[in-house]
Amino acid sequence: MTPRLTTLVIVGLVALVGSAPLWATPYHITLMIPAMAYGIALLGLNLLFGYAGLLSFGHAMFVGIGAYTTAVFTSKLGIRSFELVLVASAVAAALFAIPIGLLTVRYVRIFFGMLTLAFGMLFHSFLFKFYHLTGGDSGMRVVRPTLLGQDTQELDKIAFLTGPFFLYVLALLVILGLVMLRIVHSPFGLHLKALRENARKAEYLGVTVRRFRLAAFVISAIYCSIGGVILAVPTGIADPELAYWTHSGNLIFMTLLGGFTNFFGPILGAFSFILLQDQLMSATQYWRFFLGVVLALIVILFPRGLMGILESLMARFSRGRS
Amino acid sequence: MNGPGEPTKRTEDGRLLRQSADSGTVMIETRGVSKHYGPFVALADITITLKAGEMVSIVGPNGAGKTTLVNVLTGLLRTTTGQVLFKGHDIAGIGPVRLARLGMARSFQLVHIFPELTVEETIAVAEIARAGKAGRLWASVRGDDAIHARVREVAAIFGLDTKLDRPARVLSQGDKKLLDIASAFALAPEVILLDEPTSGISTGDKHGIMKTLVEAARTANVKAIILVEHDMDLVAEYSDRIIALQEGRILADLPPTQFFADPAIVAAVVGMKPVRHA
C-alpha cells in the first residue's frame, strides 16, 4: 500500500470511530474505550516486542501502575485533572521501568520473559498484600476525572463516557500513535530493529544495545500505564487483576492477534480482541476456551496476525489489477 | 565493483593503502596475549603490531587460532593473559560500541546480517552511529538526505546500489558477505578487521572482492587492515605483511617476499590445509 493510501485509510478509520457517537449504541461506544486503551498500551508493548525483539510477560504491571496512579490521584489526593494523572502515571511507570529494565534487558528471549514475569508477579502480590495502601483484592476507587479542566459532574456516567471521555481517548490514541510512528521511523527506531535482528553485529556497528533496549522498555511501560489510566475510568476502580500475569498474557494475545510485524497490527488486535471477547462472552460461558482456540489458530495459521491476512489480501488485489 | 582483469595498482612506494601523515604509527598492539579455553590453548604469547598504512594478512591452517585472534583484537573475547592496545587504549572490557567510536570496525567469518533489514537500512545503521544520530527519537531516517547520500556512496563502492530496497535475507551469499563488510566500512573506521571476506565465494570472484576492498579502504581513508585469508594467491597479492599462526603460536611475521621464500613456512600453512567447506 502506498503511504498516501495508508494515510487516507487511517484518516477514514479515525473519522469513522470518531463519529461513533452519531451512529453506534452507547454500549458499543463504551466498548471502544477499552479497545483504544489497549491500542495505546500495545503500541508501547510492540515497540519492545515487534521492534526491539523482547517479549515481556510482565507489562500488565505497568497497566496496573497507570490504574493505581489514577486511583491515588483522584480519590486519595483529590487531584482530578486527567492531564495531571496522565503525566503522573507516565512518571510513575518510568520510575518503575528504569530499575526493572536495567536488570531485565541484560537478558533476551525466554530469560527476559521469565524475569519480567517475575517482576510482574512481585508487583501484583504487593498490590494484594498491602491492603491498607492498595485496598488489596477489592482495589482502589477511581473518581471521575476532569478533562482539560472541565468538570462534567452534570453528565450521567454513560453520557460522560460516550461523549467527552470517548473523544478524549480517541485523541490520545491518535496523538500517541503519531508519536510512536515517528519513533519507529527515527534513527533510534532503526537501531532497535538492527539489535533485534542481530545484536552482536549491531554492537560492532556502534548500536548501544543495552541502552536502547532500556529506552524501549521505558517507553513501552509509559504507553502501558496510559492504557491503564484509561481502563480505570469507566470501571471506576483500580483492580489488582489489571496487574495480574494473565493480563500480561492478554496483552500478548492481542498483539499476536493483530500482528506484531505491522505497526497498526496491535491496534487492530486490541479492537478485534475486545469485540471477540464481547461476542464470545455473551454467547457462551466457555468463552476462554474459544479464545484459546483462536489464539492457537492464529499462531499456527497466521503468524503475522489479522494484519498479515489483510496484507496478503491487499497484495493479491494489487497483483490482480496490474 | 572491479572486474578480476587488471591487478590492483599499488601506491608509488608499493603500498596497498593510502599513506597519510601518521603512517607508521602503531594502531593495534598486543603484548604477550594468550587465550585459553579451559585446558586448551587457542592462542599463546602473541605479540604483534599493526601500523597505520599497513595491510596485514593472518594465515594458518584450520583451527590455528585466526578467528580467536581477531575476536581478541576486537574485544569480543577477553584475553587470558596479556594486553591488547588500540591506539594506545587497553581494550579490555571497553566493548564494541566504544571501539567503533575509537575507529575500529570488523566483519565476521560467518556472515552477520540483519535478515529483515534492507541493504539501505543496514548501511544506514552504521552511518547513524558514525554521525552520532542514534539518540534522535524525533527525526526521520527517510527524510535525512545526508544519511541517504552516504548510504548510496558506500553501497555503490560494493556494487550494492542497485539492491538498496532488498531485505538482506534474499541476497546471494556473496552479496550478504559484501553487505556485512560494506556496513563495517560505513563506520568510516581507521582500522578494519576482516575475517575471511572471500570465504564461500567462487574463486573467480575473490579477486574482484579483494580489489573492491582495497578500493573502498582507499576511498574511506582506512589506515590499516587486518585480513584473515586462506587463499595464498590473494595473500601474496594483497598483503604488506603476513602473520602465520600455527596451533595458536606465531610461526612467522614477514613481508610477502620473505614469507614465500621460506618453503618450510609455506608448507606449514598451505601443506596442512584440509578441504574447506564454503
Ligand SMILES: Nc1ncnc2c1ncn2[C@@H]1O[C@H](COP(=O)(O)OP(=O)(O)OP(=O)(O)O)[C@@H](O)[C@H]1O
Ligand atoms: N568457544 C570455544 N571453546 C573451546 N574451543 C574453542 C572455542 N572457540 C574456538 N575454539 C578452538 O580454538 C581453536 C582455534 O579456533 P579458531 O576459530 O580461532 O580457528 P581459525 O584459525 O579461525 O580456523 P578456521 O580457519 O577454521 O576459521 C580451534 O581448535 C577451536 O576448536
Ligand SMILES: [Mg+2]
Ligand atoms: Mg576462523
